Amino acid sequence: MERKLIGVDLGGTTIKFAILTENGDVQQKWSVETNILDEGSHIVPDIVDSINHHLDLYKMDKDQFVGIGMGTPGTVDRDKGTVIGAFNLNWKKTQNVKDEIEKGTGIKFALDNDANVAGLGERWKGAGENGNDVSFVTLGTGIGGGLIAGGELLHGVAGAAGEIGHVTVEPDGYLCTCGKRGCLEQYASATGVVHVARDMAEEFSGESELKTQTDDGQDITSKLVFDLAKNGDVLALRVVDRVSHLLGLALGNLANTLNPESIVIGGGVSAAGDFLLDRVNKYYQQYAFSTVRSSTQLKLARLGNDAGVIGAASLALVFA
Amino acid sequence: MERKLIGVDLGGTTIKFAILTENGDVQQKWSVETNILDEGSHIVPDIVDSINHHLDLYKMDKDQFVGIGMGTPGTVDRDKGTVIGAFNLNWKKTQNVKDEIEKGTGIKFALDNDANVAGLGERWKGAGENGNDVSFVTLGTGIGGGLIAGGELLHGVAGAAGEIGHVTVEPDGYLCTCGKRGCLEQYASATGVVHVARDMAEEFSGESELKTQTDDGQDITSKLVFDLAKNGDVLALRVVDRVSHLLGLALGNLANTLNPESIVIGGGVSAAGDFLLDRVNKYYQQYAFSTVRSSTQLKLARLGNDAGVIGAASLALVFA
CATH class of the missing domain: 3.30.420.40 (ATPase, nucleotide binding domain)
Incomplete structure (x- = not known):
């Protein structure tokens, strides 16, 4: 069974998602609006719901996935999987993003900041030519x-x-x-x-x-x-x-x-x-x-808006 | 048997040598003048002779050594182990440094440029605190x-x-x-x-x-x-x-x-x-x-002139 990656590109206005092969080919894409109300407390639950909903929709199982990778604004603690100080998300306090997403989806999760992740995307499948x-x-x-x-x-x-x-x-x-x-x-x-x-x-x-x-x-x-x-x-x-x-x-x-x-x-x-x-x-x-x-x-750059989800997905390759 | 490293810091006026433990403690140091005559063709043979001579002097055997690392001016091809364009050495043509030193000493050899090697030294045992x-x-x-x-x-x-x-x-x-x-x-x-x-x-x-x-x-x-x-x-x-x-x-x-x-x-x-x-x-x-x-x-920086030999020696750790 060919295994897949999920890439999430979290921004101040939309959250973009994609399902990719391990070679970085995008197979599905969707996005939802970012709800920054209530100190951004809806964002992580919305991500979990959207992923679970789309896996249902595509009749895919969590075991098919190597992992989820995400790019986010703010200051990232990659080891703990937390984010703080993302002002366009209203995230003023530390957010336990990794724990909540892993618990909510049953899929392993890695994250990094948005510019790093877009860089990984352009390097992997864009102008950086790997x-x-x-x-x-x-x-x-x-x-x-x-x-x-x-x-x-x-x-x-x-x-x-x-x-x-x-x-x-x-x-x-x-x-x-x-x-x-x-x-x-x-x-x-x-x-x-x-x-x-x-x-x-x-x-x-x-x-x-x-x-x-x-x-x-x-x-x-x-x-x-x-x-x-x-x-x-x-x-x-x-x-x-x-x-x-x-x-x-x-x-x-x-x-x-x-x-x-x-x-x-x-x-x-x-x-x-x-x-x-x-x-x-x-x-x-x-x-x-x-x-x-x-x-x-x-x-x-060659990937435009897709750089984020593609690079984010590549973070999940550490679990492969 | 505790194994050792040899560090060589090749400069336009002197060639510095040191024997170190694998932890980077300098045990012996010596230096020779750099003979840049005849398009720098004496330099590599002089390095080989000086190493062999000192191993005799200290009654040490080549099998005691993990390897030799060297820092050099000029443009380095690390894979091939060659150097070109080191004008203060009169090296205008490509020098097969690695091949000649490995053949002459029977010890594995790695090289990099002098500033990189000094950086490795200060990082390992100097102000960079590893x-x-x-x-x-x-x-x-x-x-x-x-x-x-x-x-x-x-x-x-x-x-x-x-x-x-x-x-x-x-x-x-x-x-x-x-x-x-x-x-x-x-x-x-x-x-x-x-x-x-x-x-x-x-x-x-x-x-x-x-x-x-x-x-x-x-x-x-x-x-x-x-x-x-x-x-x-x-x-x-x-x-x-x-x-x-x-x-x-x-x-x-x-x-x-x-x-x-x-x-x-x-x-x-x-x-x-x-x-x-x-x-x-x-x-x-x-x-x-x-x-x-x-x-x-x-x-x-803390190591002064020793940064070069210490960092050079650390290159040889790849053979450990």
């Missing part, structure tokens, strides 16, 4: 990282390895929510791009649709900035250049440190595609050491 | 790095992991020998400190012994800069502050990336001791993400 050394950077509302070196996910002593979003790229730059100044996240996340655009619009005096929309008080998004840049808007092009410069600097230094086969760029901002990649690459080439420049390649 | 996640940075004529994460040395896809000396800290800064601009090595290595001192002396107009000596065309060294700074020389203090700032930035970002238990600072420049460490720490605290700041500690 390499031993793959770095993943996700440019979303914030910036997260998942670093695989020598075939293993790096965690560091306090689980903070891969905090690429908080690498300092502008020593006296924008104040970050983390309390430091000049973090990459303040420039190259979706919110960072908008911040850069607003500041540059203020100082810009030429002809620009981005300038007009900003001055009109319209809602500026990272996507709008890239769309306008692609259409040749002068200000938008300058914003993209500044963002690409700082991202190229951070990724160059990441590559100088880890020399992975590839640095995979994912998350909402990466939807700008080759237009972004080409510009980041220009600066990356400038900041990467020669051996690194010729051996570490920047790539766009 | 932790699973230890980063080592050596501030010598150049700057090297050895990164241990999850208990394993990181190599990257082309062996260039840990190129901390070539992390960009000043985007439009000093031109580096590697061809890039603004590499950490150009500011915080022994030669970098002198470069910074000379440039700052030119712009400085106050009272300063460092200024006087520089203007007199005297030989400035990194040690002199730190000694004068310790005596309160205003210019020297500013130089140390600038060096510490850029080093704090680079180490803060290294910590944000790997979150090791400790970053161990070694090499000649680190002889400035707590005077340097305190100043680097001030900036490190500014650039490290909060979780990282409280979990990753900067430390001074």
